[in-house]
Amino acid sequence: MPVNQQLLSDIKEYAEQYFFENSVSPSIREIAAHFNVGKSTVQRYLERLRDCGEIEYDGRRSIKTSETEKYETSCVNVGVVGDISCGPLTFAQQNITEYFSLPVSLVGNGEFFILRANGESMINAGIDDGDMVLIRRQNTADNGDIVVALYGEDTTLKRFYRDSANRRFILHPENDELDDIIVYDDLYIQGVAVKVFKDLI
Template sequence: MGKKRTDRYSGIVEYINQYYAENMRYPSVRDIVAGTGVPLSSVHRYLKEMDENGVLQYDGRRSINTTEMGMESPSRYMKVLGYVECGEGQEEEESVIEYIRMPESIVGKGEFFALIEKGESMIDAGIYPGDYVIVRQQNTADVDDYVVALYEGKNNLKLLQKEDDKYVLRSCNKDKETYPDIYPDDLKIQGVAVCVTHKLNHN
């Protein structure tokens, strides 16, 4: 096999993987033509050749499977529902800012949403302003879970604990005067935080 053809194979496979990762669907032949610059007739031929050689699987229509696709962890799509004030709370509302995708191997199974943290009440838990907090949507939680809970009409991201058989929504910040504990009479859990993503600080 000539180097030019090998390079074309590699370029097509790379484009298919990138397209699938970004769109979660297979590219059409015309998408591949537009993305790689390879002529339409050649793309058809190369896909069939790569299918015969075991480089990828192609059914002659739209279904294309590469080795990399088979290795990819299932993903969870979720809404980013605005900001959550870890200090004083954020008014409960659903305002979709964007959609993101996280690997199931990291977040687990379930229905998820994400919030962007604004306050500093959770910095001792490693949650900082601007972080994306990934939340599994559920109305129950265990003690010592990090929860999004509704209190006085506002969403709060807090550590759930118990004192004298009463639930406490606790900040993770040593400044207790600024970030006091919350003792809800009626605990309403919106979800449990499962992971946090943030940029590394290069100071």
């Protein structure tokens, strides 16, 4: 059966663009609907692109090109999981509301999530109410790190200090009008803040 070279090229281009916009490859059904062709035609054209070395295709949904592979290795998808208190301790809802694709050159390697700052207790550290704070997921921290700390069922964003002599932890707000939070019981580090994203207007 003859191959429409233009359609072949268009399917590859569409798969790339779809991936850049959605961080996942399009399904055969989505490609078929976009070009108003049958799913068997899409399957045949994807296999032809694979056989020609234009794409990597697993026969299901994963469609990779040289451009999408560059994107995958240079970016990381980070979920926004809710708000984090920069005031009194409040529970952070772990509900992913959206994703951001961030370059590895900016954030480094690791597993990340984003929380939206709520309150003004970290303003002296440059974290204002409504800012998006990038958190590297880890369960340890050094003195002076800004951490997501879990105490009981409450979560807060504060500067962390370990006071071993008095067997306590200090969660220090970066706001001269607020007092330290002293924790004697178990305190769990859920991550360390590494970047802040904010609106300038």
